[in-house]
Amino acid sequence: MNRRVLSVTSEYVPLVKTGGLADVAGALPSALAEHDWDMRTLLPAYPGLIARLGDVTQVWADDALFGGQARVLMGRLDAATVLLLNAPHLYDRDGGPYGNPHDFADNPQRFAALSWVAAQIAQSGTSDGWTPEIVHCHDWQAGFAPAYMALCLPSAARSVITIHNIAFKGEAPAAMLGSLRLPIEAFNSDSLEYWGNLSSLKAGLVHADAITTVSPTYAEELMRPQYGFGLEGLLKHRAADFHGILNGVDETQWNPETDPHIARHFNKSTLAHKQHNRTALMAEFGLVACDGPCAIVVSRLTDQKGMDLLVEAIPDFLQAGGCLAVLGSGDPHIEQDLKSLAQSNPGRVGLRIGYDEALSHRMFAGGDLVLVPSRFEPCGLTQLYGLRYGCVPVVALTGGLADTVINATPMALQDKSATGIQFHPVDALAFGQALRRAVSLHQNKKTWTAVQKKGMSQVLGWGASAASYADLYESLIV
Incomplete structure (x- = not known):
């Protein structure tokens, strides 16, 4: 039987993209399937996304998720299983995933909600009987999930957080601690506190069972002040749990021999x-x-x-x-x-x-x-x-x-x-x-x-990287 992992992300190719995070989140499910991992991907139901999935099934519900009703709708996209968090009060708005030209003022609540639902699914599963063994969180947008799993919603699942860009730390005022469902006793420098405020990324880095980033050299750089954005000390402290796993590319989408967008195919x-x-x-x-x-x-x-x-x-x-x-x-x-x-x-x-x-x-x-x-x-x-x-x-x-x-x-x-x-x-x-x-x-x-x-001639696909992720997952649940 396949092992089970929940990927938690704010972007996912081909549904929504502002940068490379979307490409990685979109490529991982099929890459990991070759290593017998059943990955479901949870992301917000931004406008138009539910229609993109076609037939969907409700697999989770909450009538009071950070200020409104929420449902998780499951559908298929190509060969992948996608879970859309349908919470109109949080995500049904124009302006891209994060706001345009400025960030939405309630982004802390919007992505805390995504993290909370991930932790709920880790604890109780979905209504079709699927419960993850690993919760794989991407960047600050999913950073509170490991903290919720450790502090509020304990489960048997283990957590991994991937740093795609440490410059974005998901900061929020300390006064939001209660409204984000975080325990006040955890507001200290060893847990949730970041220079007097909250940082969802720091929360994830402290509480995840393992940390990854997207290249070996970047992992080394992040332990230095010029690259670590104030988190280098934490990463040095967690060096034994910190892994640099190089990204790959989707070689079916990016192939000059078959690319439908280009004037003339070549190799x-x-x-x-x-x-x-x-x-x-x-x-x-x-x-x-x-x-x-x-x-x-x-x-x-x-x-x-x-x-x-x-x-x-x-x-x-x-x-x-x-x-x-x-x-x-x-x-x-x-x-x-x-x-x-x-x-x-x-x-x-x-x-x-x-x-x-x-x-x-x-x-x-x-x-x-x-x-x-x-x-x-x-x-x-x-x-x-x-x-x-x-x-x-x-x-x-x-x-x-x-x-x-x-x-x-x-x-x-x-x-x-x-x-x-x-x-x-x-x-x-x-x-x-x-x-x-x-x-x-x-x-x-x-x-x-x-x-x-x-x-x-370079080998640039996800084969080696997916094997590294599969090995990491296995090491956490042995």
Whole structure:
């Protein structure tokens, strides 16, 4: 009989996505099924999601969940079982999962409710007789679940929390302790208290049976003050329970041989067909023919992602013959800087503010370089998509970028192991130098093609990572 795990998340591909968390949550159920784990995924029923599931069955109910009636509705999506927390007073609103342009004021209650329901299901199961052995919580949005399981709703289930981005800690005023159903006696530095307030992420890190993050290097970085955002001491204290497990990609969704969104299918043996996608991409962004590489950026437009460095470093790249296509949204000042860059370089810089999943596929298929100058990057999926599509990554030496891209040093080029270009320190000077290396590499077509093909040969799926999660789960319930 399959073992049972409840995944608790605020995002899930293909239902709702703002970042890589959704891709991971969407990929895990099928990946873990190969290791005999039956994963059900619990997430909020944002507007329109129930209709996406079609036939649903009610498997849990509460008439007084943080201010209103709530039901958990179970349905199938492809081969996965999805549990939608239907609580209209919390989730039936416009503005995305968290609010737009600002966070919803009641986000602490909205995601505490998600965590409370997860802990209730861990304790009593669903009405169809399914009870999880593991509750796998993702980021601050599910961070209170391990705390509820430890402090309020004890069960035989064990808990795991995964840090996707520690910069978001789910902070709330200490005065909300009672309204969030948290015991006042646990408000201390060893449990719920975080610099005088509450942090759902800290609560999860303290009370979960195991902690994971999305790459081995990011796990090491998080124990240092420059990356840990005030939680590095806690993570060092829990080092024996802290595991870096690298993310994978869904190789069925991201496959240049079958991708329905791209102009021409290709693989490493038919790499010349990528040129058709490059031509189509440049036309879509209004870019003129250029002798140098066509670089793409698919990113949140924030300082964390190094987009301010992009604005500073890219003019020399354009002068050297390159061109740039950008898709993303984020900080208004960076959006404005990129608009000005595009206006100053017509035919050389194309910009789309927002997000378009199909367009992102076309960009990886047509781009020569994908630029990821992040100041910190827990894992990153962008560079992995680039590798899959022969779109050579130029990345900062940090987090999962360091774990997944093999730098094109002279030695790595000689032994044909290079898959991209890394730079350090993470500043505009080093980024600009990396871009110059990329232009030079692109000019040597034989070497360039070898780097592309090596990247496309990498094993990037969920097989090894899912095995690591399965091993971790098993270790907790032995």
